[in-house]
Amino acid sequence: MSKINRRDALKSVVLMMGGTMVGANVILTGCAPEDKIEGLDFSSADLAYMDEIGEAIIPTTDTPGAKAAGIGTFMAMMVKDTYDKEQQETFINGLNSLKRDFKADVGKDFMKATVDERTAYLNELNRKAIEEFNSGNKTPAYIGMLKDLTVLGYFTSEIGATQALRYVETPGKYDPCMDYKKGDRAWAT
Template identity: 50%
Template sequence: MNRREAIAAVGWLMGGTILGADLIVACTSKAPKVNGLFDQDQVAYLDEVGETILPTTSTPGAKAAQVGSFMAVMVQDCYKKEDQQVFLKGLQQLEEASKKKLNKGFLKATPQERTALLTQLDAEQKEHQKNKKEEEPNHYFRMMKELTLLGYFTSEVGATKALRYLPVPGRYDGCMPYKKGDRAWAI
């Protein structure tokens, strides 16, 4: 056996060990992780929450913009640990609120039931925001709603289908005529 064959054999052994361990880990977990905080089931759940907040109409909805994946990245990379915990606990609280109000999980509810539930949670978060102290965390639904809007309107789908988009804008016109029903401009 020469040196090249020995290195190739060691490579096969090491590669098999690494791939084998990854395969075992992937097969034992119930839902593959998207990042350190969220698994694919949670991201799909967030997509459904986003789609309820911004449903598909004449323009694509939040699910088309993949806001669930956006939320997962933003919460992991940009939120403080305390806010991450509030957000993750909020997923459970949302499911519990759905079971309490609708006698079924959020994903099994009809779009009308989902909208009614999220409207109730929105009123709850507005009341929470009025009465909260500065050091207290935001309400979990406020975080979800803000991330849905941010993720949607900064996505390609939101910027080009829901808003008017000019990839290379022309001159600035501060007095542009507006007709009722015109879409806003994406920047």
């Protein structure tokens, strides 16, 4: 089985999402935003923090989770290379807000919490964001960024595309009438 070309996989996913993802312009056109935070860098602690956020979104089950796919490194790369200054600030402020609010609400650091505690907290944040969006209020954009980056990074990683999805190297056999059995994994292209 040959290696997956991540750039082509990213383009496919962004096109399927209708180009709605933050930073989609860079992926589709190759043109990086001009107004970015100069010298933006993420520490190894930041990457570990983003890995744990990703793992709470896509946990390890019978397939490896987002942490195994190196989601923190992917998030950092996407934020540095594809987000403009305003989006970068929103993302960084969101990470800091999540860390601060989690400790205030749960009583411990995010990194010392259990996966269940992290997942429950992120699910509640997501529920509130959806509620706010549906009522016409502005929702915290960083929640959507974290989810988008986790899903995009995971399913375009080798782990996500070959272990969570079914992958057949293309060009492969075209079969327009494949049977679907409940529980089958989706196809990666």
